Amino acid sequence: MPLFKRNPFGHILFIKRFLIQILGAISHSRYRSFNNLQIEGSEVLRQLPDKNVLFISNHQTYFADVAAMFHVFNASLKGRDDNIKNVGYLWKPKLNLYYVAAGETMKSGLLPRIFAYVGSVSVERTWRSSGKDVNRQVKMSDISNIGTALKDGWVITFPQGTTTPFKPIRRGTAHIIKTFKPTVVPIVIDGFRRSFDKKGLMIKKRNVLQSMVIKEPLEIDYENEDVSSIVEKIEFAIEQHPSFLKVLTPKQLKEQEEFIESRSFWGVDNKKKDKENTEEY
Template sequence: MPLDILGLFECDPFGNSLLFRRIIIGLVGWLTYARYTVVNRIQIEGTENLENLPINNVLFLSNHQTYFADVIAFFHIFCAVKWGFQNTLLPPVYLLGPRARQYYVAASETMKKGIVPRVFAAGGALTIERSWRAEGREVQRAVDNSANEKIAKALAHGWVVSFPQGTTTPYAPVRKGTGHLIKNNEPIVVPVVINGFRRAFDKKGLRFKKRNTLLTVQFKEPLQFGPDDTVDDIVAKVRHAIEQDAPEWVQ
């Protein structure tokens, strides 16, 4: 549209206003900023690997420690990188113009529990029905075939954060759906390793558990995949890159 110079009327592929998304992300950012810089300390590494990435078809794969604190930290960092910051969130001027083309994969049951998760969902959640787990129990149900379609649409529009283990349990197996997603969409895959979030926050990532905790977020160089890599090969590379190869004492 000729009047859409500032993106005021732009929508994402799911029909959601990007202006509204920016407002939500900025609001959540201001409300949570002190959690990462005052109450706790965040150490960021590797944002130089993000500076020259395209605006779309980038998939961030990370280990998972809380439902929401991890994702919010990523959104802070992505917005800061947009403003040219490198490995820092200081000062928080980046929240005046947050990045809206960012999404994260989340279990639909998690995003329906309370007002706060519903607000977070409006900030770019790609909700999926997990086929292996529900309400904290192991289950077996039909695979959510709409999941890959949602993620593919989001990748065509921007950056997507996914937690390929599908759980906050350390050393859980990487789901093969991640391998299929990579083979089918061929995104740039950036592995991320986080630590400290489990110590600092409760499982949901909304309440403090221990203050003055060092939170670390490391962005590694994009992974390289060959045309002959199988789904199992891709899964193994991802598991190793996000440092979730189970040690002997776990096995």
């Protein structure tokens, strides 16, 4: 590889590799030590083509979700089965990996600009700007850039465009699917909202069970299926369809919280074991 080889967006690949390695080494403990990331479906990743793959996922933080996916994708491609043990999988990371993000977010400071170099395809949101609701046309250059990224490799997108759960799916994602006909792989994540702040930079709570489920690619009739049908498929695939909503009583909420805590790999489980051992002696 030439020393200054660049990707289609002009980013120098050896710099991108270096940033992924450094940021990956720093963030690894956020999913392996402070919290426990449980993974399902890593074998799906190894069966995918090298290009024109679109990952669709629910969204819980600005950056922690994407960082976890970079870890999981690279670990899985290096033969790890549903784990990210031994950060050595980042020695030769996948460099044609991108994620769609709001340009406004990626320009909000030095750190986001560094994250952007790692693989952001920045787009201008049509419904929100500077904390206010707006209504503007989609920029064709944004669509073109997503197409360029798909032509070069894998792209992660969050079709709700927000970290708020059960918000509507943006129809633009369905249009992208019909236009570029990528392999569409759903991912469902959980636990990131509880363990990190909204930006995903600060650890809010430790000993939280985080989960990432990678599902089989969706079956889509690119030519004949309409946008509404694809949107509905996305809603069900990433478990954000209104039918997944349920109203819980205060008692059910408490039981759910206790259940979540009990699944922590070194939290409540260990405390219970300690108590049992103490009673035995």
